[in-house]
Amino acid sequence: MGFFDRFFGKKKEEPPPTSAPAYVPPDPPPLPTASPAPWSPPVESDPEPPPIAPPVATQPPASALVPETPSVDEAEEDAPEPSAGALTNEADFLMPGLAEPPGAADALAASSRMPADVASEAATAGLVEEVGLGVGARLEASPGRAGLDVSDPSADLDAADFDIPMAQSDRPEATGAAATDGTRLGLDDDDDLEGFDDAFESILSRGDSDDFEEDAAPAVATDQTEVRTLFSEIAANYIRPVKAFMIELRAGAARKEWLEMCQPAISSLGKSALGMSMEDVSDAVHDFEGLLSEARASREGLVGGELRERILHSYQTLTELLPATFVIDDSTLQSEGMIVNSLLKQIPEVGKVTIDKLYRAGLITIESFLVGAKEDLAVATGLPIWLAEKIVEKFKSYQQQLESGAVQSGRDGLLARLEQLTRDLQDAHEAYEIATTEESSNPSAAEDRRFYRQARQETQLQINVLLAELGAIELANEIQRLSFEKRIERLRRYVADERRS
Known part of the structure; x- marks a missing residue:
């Protein structure tokens, strides 16, 4: 005997005398041997779903089960049972292509000979099945209006009765907006534009479309704002020669060689602005x-005088229209331009003609001399391969000095180098003055004079690079108009002032 039996057996041995009969479990009632006949379902109805006949007696007629079909005739609702021609004699149920199923008349005639309750159940089931097909068709069609009555022979299935979202994509304004979005994404990912015209041609992919509906105006305005912003960002990378020209023009008369580089970029800019319906920008660019x-x-060999003032005023108008494109960062662009010019002039074989060829080819930044090979530089400028190699090596050497830390960096380091170069400039200038004085009495002093003159010039170019790195562009332009004695004095005063600040 287990623990459970022993525990409850012990309890049974000591029951209270008054409640002992209450703990005696009664005998279970006998199980029924067979279920009553009325409750046994027919064998053939086992796989069928739950019967719907019992609730029919208390529900309204079958037509009331489908309230969304108000076209059912009231006479049919009041009829106790459908007759043999009920579905074929009503005008509301006459639809093209609807034919009476074979054997329907015989089935209805047979139902009339059934008992009243059986016939009512059969008729109700048949009616619900027919109406259910109609309701199913309406649910699948999903009408966009109040509903399509299948019992109405005048109601046709029209595309306007259904709300199909895909059909709206065929509208011209939707197509145009999609094209604009696609183009914008292609441009937000395309970093290697081959040319100014090609870049803006991709933005203007839908610029030739001239049919827009009135309701598309807000979307077009939004796209125009975004495209205008993108226009400014792309254009800023292609008018760098124009900015360099304007920097030189602000300082005074500018060289006409810049115009050969500026005009192609300005011309493409104006055409693109006109194609993008930016008439204000297009007109201003055309005037410039x-x-x-x-x-x-x-x-004239230089751009100056009254024409210079007109060009400056016209460029100011462009700056007000597209600041992101035309605003000049003097501290960055001027410094880089001075460094490029000074490095080129440090090469003995490079003169004004060579520099003009380089600028005309668009080589106006330090990076432009670093990314290309000597062969590319020679092809782009028409220079000999040996000279192109010297130019590339000069810029690579300058970049390596900055990256390797071989020279002092930081503001204190730049000032220390500038102070040393100022002493070198003073030594070269004093030696040059001595050689010039002795030239009349000593023929060999002429060679020394040329040597110290070249040394003085190279030192001045190195000073220009340092001043550009320090951001002292105004000082670099100022000392170019001074004699060497005053240059040296002005540079010493600048170093002293910078160290005190």
């Missing part, structure tokens, strides 16, 4: 381009 053409056609 006309002034550049006038300056290029003049017989």
Whole structure:
């Protein structure tokens, strides 16, 4: 005997005398041997779903089960049972292509001979099945209006009765907006634009479309704002020669060689702005381009005088229209331009003609001399391969000095190098003055004079690079107009002031 039996057996041995009969479990009732006949379902109805006949007696007629079909005739609702021609005699149920199923008349005739309750159940089941097909068709069609009555022979299945979202994509304005979005994404990922015209041609992929509905105006305005912003960002990378020209023009008369580089970029900019419906920008660019053409056609070697003032005023108008494109960062662009010019002039074989060829080819930044090979530089400028190699090596040597830390960096380091170069400039200038004095009495002093003159010039170019790195562009332009004695004095005073600050 287990623990459970012993425990409860012990309890049974000591029951209270008054409640002992209450703990005696009664005998279970006898199980029924067979279920009553009325409750046994027919064998053939086992696989069928739950019967729907019992609730029919208390429900309204079958037509009331489908309230969304109000076209059912009231006479049919009041009829106790359908007759043999009920579905074929009503005009509301006459639809094209609807034919009476074979044997329907015989089935209805047979139902009339059934008992009243059986016939009512059979008729109700048949009616619900027929109406259910109609309801199913409406649910699948998903009408966009209040509903399509299948019992109405005049109701046709029209595309306007259904709300199909895909059909709206065929509208012109939707297609145009999609094209604009796609183009914008292609441009937000495309970093290697082959040319100014190619870049803006991709933005203007839908610029030729001239049919827009009135309700598409807000979307077009939004896209125009975004495209205008993208236009400014792309254009800023292609007008760097124009900015360099304007920097030189602000300082005074500028060289006409810049115009050969500026006009192609300005011309493409104006065409692109006009194609993008930016008439204000297009007109301003056209006026600026006309002034550049006038300056290029003049017989003057430099751009100055009254024409210079007109060009500056026209460029200021462009700056106000597209600040992101035309605003000049003097501290960065001028410094880089001075460094490029000073490094090129440190090469003995490079003169004004060579520099003009380089600028005309668009090589106006330090990076432009670092990314290309000597062969590319020679092809782009028409220079000999040996000279192109010297130019590339000069810029690579300058970049390696900055990256390797071979020279002092930081503001204190730059000031220390500038102080040393100022002493070198003073030594070269004093030696040059001595050689010039002795030249009349000593023929060999002429060679020394040329040597110290070259040394003085190279030292001055190195000073220009340091001043550009320090951001002292105004000082670099100022000392170019001073004699060497005053240059040296001005540089010493600048170093002292910077160290005190």
